[in-house]
Amino acid sequence: MPFVKQQKNKAYFKRYQVKYRRRREGKTDYYARKRLVVQAKNKYNSPKYRLVVRFTNKDIVCQIVYAKLQGDFVLSAAYAHELPRYGIKGGLTNWAAAYATGLLLARRTLAKLGLADKYEGFAEPDGTIQLVEANEEGPRPFKAFLDVGLARTSTGARVFGAMKGASDGGIFVPHSGNRFPGFDIETKTNDDELLRNYIYGVHVAEYMEYLEEEDEERYKKQFATFIKNGITSDKVEDMYAEAHEAIRADPSAKPTTKHGKPAKGPRRYLPLNKKQRLNKINQAKAAFEASK
Secondary structure: OOOOOOOOOHHHHHHOOOOOHHHHOOOOOHHHHHHHHOOOHHHOOOOOOEEEEEEOOOOEEEEEEEEEOOEEEEEEEEEHHHHHHHOOOOOOOOHHHHHHHHHHHHHHHHHHHOOOOOOOOOOOOOOOOOOOOOOOOOOOOOEOEEEOOOOOOOOOOHHHHHHHHHHHOOOEOOOOOOOOOOOEOOOOEOOHHHHHHHHOOHHHHHHHHHHHHHOHHHHHHHOHHHHHOOOOHHHHHHHHHHHHHHHHHOOOOOOOOOOOOOOOOOOOOOOOOHHHHHHHHHHHHHHHHHHO
């Protein structure tokens, strides 16, 4: 048998360093996190804010987060399951819903910081790429960097819908338009009309019309929530426009009423003193004698 070099010997395992837990679980990209969290030393203890966007099967989570040595702290948060309160009755994970959730987060954050009147953002988005500019008299705009986590940053992805909503809501999120829907890679230009359609859910309305004509059974199944609430394809755009106005009118969070019994906490066993231990032994002896 030829000589085979041992690759992983004792010296290898003695020097092996285990990766961070969230890297082992595949939950955190630490290469990206370091660049999003590390703050310049000349800014002292100023927090570096991140616009965190995460998608689940039925919800969208948008948060303003900053990091400290103890861990991450959430300044404010908005969720897609809050959108029905503003008139969006269905489709809570599509591009237009992501925009509305980002807009809700922006208005809620600025109201909390007292900047809502100074930075109103862009009340009537037309699909153009616009960044919030600083007021000459007032304070500078609230700045946050987009944190997409492990999501693919492909052109037209929904994470950029949430970013666009936050940007139009008055938060300064540095970005360009090369990942929005309709970006032409050859001419390096954006299709403003297409982006506006995505903001107001026109692409959803067009698909509703197409599906209703081509496959009515699938239409009833896929848009069951819209049909139940009486929303047809010609009402979709108005629904999102009215929701944007409602969000700007009152972005505050409303506590939900919890149904059912509250969860019980873990049982805590208190140590027995000597008298209690002896009493317990005597009771066990007495029970044993009685059972004879």
